[in-house]
Amino acid sequence: MTGFGGFLLRRTIGTLATLLAISVIVYVVFYVTPGNVAQITCGPRCSPEQVHQVALQLHLDDPLYVRYWHFLQGLVVGQDYSTGTSVEHCSAPCLGLSYQTDQQVLGIILTRLPVSLSLVFGAMVLWLVLGVGTGVLSAWRRGRLTERVLTALTLAGWATPVFVIGLVLMIVVCGELQLLPFPQYVKLTDDPEQWAWNLLLPWLSLALIEAASFARLTRASMLETLAEDHIRTFRAYGVGEGAIVGRHALRGALAPVIALNANNFGSAVGGAVLTETLFGLPGLGQELVHAVSVVDLPVVVGMVLVIGFFVVLANAVADVLYAVADRRVVLT
Amino acid sequence: MSEALVATQAPEAPASGASGARQFWRRLRAQRAATVAAGIVALLVLVALAAPLLTALEGQDPTTYHPSLIDSARGGVPIGSLGGLSGDHWLGVEPQTGRDLFARLVYGARVSLGVAFAATVIQVLLGLAVGVAAALGGGWIDQLLSRITDIFVALPLMIMALALLAIVPQSFPRPVLVTLVIGFIAWGNIAKIVRAQTLTLKGLDYVAAARLSGWGAWHIARRELLPGLAAPVITYASILIPVNISAEAALSFLGVGVKPPTPSWGQMLTAADVWYQAAPQYLLLPAGALFVTVLAMTVLGDGVRTALDPRAASRLGVGAGRGRVARTAKEESA
């Protein structure tokens, strides 16, 4: 299927170009951000001399293009850093070291990525079930009370910021009703059952926000599909209403849902920062907000690239799923 | 929504044009839910604009502290039932500061709605410009603009906002800055929708007919494509406004939104969520206001989209375009 190979090649090149452009944007934006990085890294009571030493060590006084060149070098060849007693080599896709913690940025990302992914994947499953489910129900019960109630509920979820829903849910469910333990992140590999229990609330709060847009989209596209001729054909052959809605109308609604899902999934990886902050999940978003506040450029660039990568990846996967679902679409 | 988007008449022909706009309003009024929603949105805008008048009526203002009305020993929780609800504090007082909640909610509407509307207008205009240009440009223009759109979709709004809001000097008015930041970063999706819709419209016969009658590309885009784009853009805009309100609230949560003492619903929500148990009305008021705004905007959006399409006239049984044209005598005889 050279078509698919061609598509893959074009998309990879496109992705790389996009990510490179993003890294330039982030470097420029954060280069002009005020805040004396050396002073912050060195500590509040450092003398000007000490601050100067730290600035030299982190190449902070180099011009922008030199620092960006170092960044690119790191990506391709890797970089050497001195830990004082020895020299540490950070191998090829090296995103540099955090100014604050001297940890390899790639290491920070790899430890935090599974947290963000498990939060967003779980939330994605929930918002698909909630959103599409509500959409199907309100399309089926069109005009009746159930549809109005469902629409109002999903809109309520959508209108309330996540940090309000999250906290209220937590206080009620974990605090007063004590149905669930307070969320603490447990690695999936360590204990899958605990992992799921602890992430249930964060998933729910994130999903409640996104469910509304899926409900609206599913309802609209299902109504559109139900008005099409082939539904009439199957009715004329005595196929039951349940099968018609379940098999045919829902399948018709899947394609746009896939496209919207890709978009929401991508932005959720970065955007779940509020949920991560509230529930204390050590994810990408939380660390990114912290890194921005202390102007820790290597961490910020590394994280924004990873998040950007997931957004672009999510869109590419959506295009492929779209083409698989609807063979009429040709992958460009 | 700027009038240009909604109007369906050709500018040069005032006679039939006016009827186009008048028909739109008749079709909108014919839908009960949309009319109620339009009323609510109008009320909200009025409240936001007349904030000083309303607070003067109540005899309060959003910034004066009332230490006497809060119990300092218990963390500053308002004294009295329902959060200090009283004759001169219609909606009670704010914990810790004792400021009048009604005044803050009303002034808060200014910022939240102002930022949301303005940011949405920026996103819509940018999305329209890029979307239409990409669809009509074709070839490498399309590729370039689509790539740029991908980049902006990939940039996490929160993080870029955090950085940008830290860079701009303090003299710059913060609400305007927040609007520009949200407006200029989160326009990717609408550009994609506009591009897709323009591509479908471009293929229709009546656009080809317009080309045949000699109109230039720019004129066709404005007169034929834009009205066709109005419906999907309005629908998406009615989704964007609530998203932008929440974005402002999220920025306040991260401490970079609108700064005290300017009140905004986002600010109030950020402060109020911990008071969920001790002073629940402090949380329920802004959250309720937000919910009503979102509901009204969504219903109004659907209503406007239906009213924009003349074919709805027959379904709604109102105004021009609702009847069937009988067969003319000449047709019979031909």
Added chain:
Amino acid sequence: MRHPSVNSARAAYVSLALVVAAGAAACGPKDNDASASGGDSTPHKGGTLTVLNSDPQSDFDPARLYTSGGGNVPSLVFRTLTTRNRADGAAGTKVVPDLATDTGRPSKDATVWTYTLKQGLKYEDGTPITSADIKYGIERSFAPELSGGAPYLRDWLVGAADYQGPYKDTKGLPAIETPDSRTIVFHLNKPEGEFPFLATQTQFTPVPKAKDTGTKYEEHPISSGPYKVVKNENDGEHLVLERNTYWSAAVDDQRKAYPDRVDVQSGLDSSVINQRLSASQGTDAAAVTTDTNLGPAELAKVTGDKELAARVGTGHFGYTNYIAFNPKVKPFDDPKVRQAISYAVDRSSVINAAGGSALAEPATTFLPDQKSFGYTPYDLFPAGDTGNVAKAKELLKEAGHPNGLTVTLTHDNAQNFKTSPEIATAIQDALKKAGITVKLQGLEDNNYSDTVHSVKTEPGFFLAAWGADWPSGGPFLAPIFDGRQIVKDGANFNASQLNDASVNAEIDAINKLTDLDAAAKRWGALDRKIGAQALTVPLFHPVYKRLVGKDIKNVVISDWTGVLDISQVAVK
């Protein structure tokens, strides 16, 4: 008011002596012993203590930590020459020997200090602790890669100003001599009577040169205390300590170390921490926090519930929130204007903004209201509870501003520093009554610290706060009012840029004294003398109220740290 854990210890913009962010909930008001509800209150060994924190234990390296008295969690792993007396209230502000046999023997007018190590001190791997390790530990703190510690060693040790640490010039610091494996002598460039206080900081923790791995040392530092590090994830996000078998109570009478294991989790949201402590489910029953205060909202709920109220500890720490003036900027060069503002301030609405009278006490003196600081109460420009508007207007008229004036108050935007935006608006509202229109200028976290701490860009009128590196007037008044500590081209904390010869001389004189009580009285008098110039308007001292799990026993809160001492707590 809470905020996602955005600031890390070292990013504290104000020269906050305290390494761990403000706020902790100890158990029970100061006077009665913190008895867990029901069951006997005598502490027993064993069990696991859980610590729920907002800020991570980042840079867990003795050279990089900026602690007050050796810190809370760090002092479980890093023993120092001297340490703070682990006792309730004022008794807790004394210095006592730790690795050394005494608190140090001053000579040559307190410019030379000699210490001798106790017998039989061992690291977690059984190797003996030597004075050379202490010397190397201090030298490491000068390396640029391991920056972050307190400035005193650099200022006080002879020839230390431009020392670049052991990695660059290997011959070490001559100012520290180690005549034999148990003796160590410090040579200072000027008399410092309070050197024993400095010796409590983690820079005085022994680090064997053979085991030093530079910036990697923080992942597994060699413990000299009752616990050793068995797990350190995400640079202090999750820290697990277990018993150090080579530690013995015989050589350490300060740390009780009842629990077998200490599990320090961080990155949690402050309202979540308070919810978990009040619910006390599962492992949270044996949990405490060392950095999260009860917010005003939670306080309202907690004070209503008898059982919960019993588990709230109150602590006082040497810390003052105040308004700082920069006399080089008009109109604040005129003392009458500064006095007018001092009169007009409404401390009750400021305190409400800071969380109410339970979380903040009004302050009229710059020094904190504790004996160890030599607190001598004075209120030179009495504003009463809600501000003296008449006096303020009168002074303004005299200063030539009959119909009031307009000024700009600069403050930090971040919510994490004691809700400064809300305090700024409280002050704005109060001064309005006195005809002073205040415009607010909120700056982002780092932007604020850069602007405020450089002589060139320092605003005329801004919110600030100061904490004690150790409970004495010295570290409180010297950095702020000593003319010689003004830094022209770097981080300057002498906001009023006061360079008064008599004040400088008095500071030097007090530093000579090794009798700390006498010194304290002198610091109190100096505070009142500086106060007369109305260079600052003290606002309030914070009060820490923190919850503990229901199974926690033997809670000790000293006035040194204001928070429960984790080395005394028991869970069985």
Added chain:
Amino acid sequence: MSLVRVTDLTVEFGGLRAVDGLSFTLERGAALALVGESGSGKSTVASALLGLHHGTGARVGGSIEVAGTDVQAASDGELRRLRGAKAAMVFQDPLSSLDPYYAIGDQIAEVYRVHARGSRRAARARAVEVLDRVGIPDARRRSRSRPHEFSGGMRQRALIAMALACEPELLIADEPTTALDVTVQAQILDLLHTLREETGMGLLLVTHDVGVAAESVDRVLVMRHGRVVEQGPVTAVLGAPAEPYTRELLSAVPRVDAVRTPAQASEEVEASEEVEEVVLEASRLRREFGRGKRALVAVDDVSLTVRRGETLGVVGESGSGKTTLGRMLVGLLEPTAGEVRHDGHARAGVNPAVQMVFQDPVSSLNPRRSIGESIADPLRARAMGLRGSDEGRIRARVTELLERVGLEGAHYERYPHEFSGGQRQRVGIARALAADPRVIVCDEPVSALDVTTQAQVVALLGELQRELGLALVFVAHDLAVVRQVSDRVAVMRRGRIVETGTADEVYDSPQNPYTRQLLAAVPALDPEAAARRRAARRELASA
């Protein structure tokens, strides 16, 4: 007991009465055609037989009995058992009548398993069996492909296969071949004929095309405004119609063999001896779509000329490139090679002198603007140059054009959706005229219209051509209509012109075998002739 018995059936949607007291019977194995124009209610009757109006808010009166089931009184369960098992229905547009997301075999299997218990595998086997029965080659492999991978004809065969799956006693076909090309239409009608012979299945055929009816049924029922105009054996009704409306209907049907009546060829054209100048000329036009391997040649080396006052007919099946050619002639599409010359000089891009009338009345007018505005478009475009273009003059011109095409000036403010298909095509013509063109290219202008409306629009075009001396290029797939309007005809196949000449030469003595095959497939009005032609086709196919 007859297969279908309908007695004074009435169906009302809201205030509108679509079917007004209709009675007829259909015996087992017999075939009845419901013939009528759009809006006559014929499809409503067909749907009523399967009770498809239940629950749609329509009020259905009278009694309907299908294969022993009283549809009016039947419960939902009984109705579901009736639909597909006893009576099956085939619809008009094959592309949209199948679910695009599922393989064809699965869809047929799904319908089969509703009525016949049996495993999934048995159902799929049955699907392959019926697909093979309706003549789809390599049925097993093709049953796994999706609807869009089938041609129009193949999709209609699949739909018929779906109907056969449960061996119904009655097959209802609602305009089964309207959307198909004439050669494919013939194959489908033949298929229906052979299937009825083999299974003895009854057939109810709904169509607006009298020719199609003549080909394949025993009895005909003519409908108008929901009432029966006339019903009886096909030879009687079509041969000697009793009712005036039936006669009018039959006369409006364009005949392939009808010589173009002299009235249309006006005298003056013969009078002027010198040859009319060429207004539009295309030389060696070529157009490719896509790049590299997947490139598709739509138009391959086509040359033609159009003189003033002359109508050139371009006929061909779907996919022959006739529409692409039309768009290139008008300048909407850039040719890959070759050029188009207006009045002797080549000019790329659109040219006001050449206008176009589009096929689909729905998408040819901007739904959001009144028709007056759309017609005024070319006037305003030209007026852009003149300062102070007078609004009144434009409005007067538009009113004049509206009346000229048979509509009223007062319709200026009305919106496109308020007009019928025929009326909308008239608006399209008015818009084309507004630009005072010398040539109008009509792309399938009447194929979406009823026979009577079709005749009226064609007559209008003829009048305009004579009056204004217009040159017309008439692109269509219906050979009969093309013969009726064209002076010269060009037959296109796979992007090339295979035959050209005067209408009489091409229709009466076709040289090219493809033209002959096309002409043979056109349904004849006379049933006997239809049977003879079907036999001839069968040899042609089997040879």
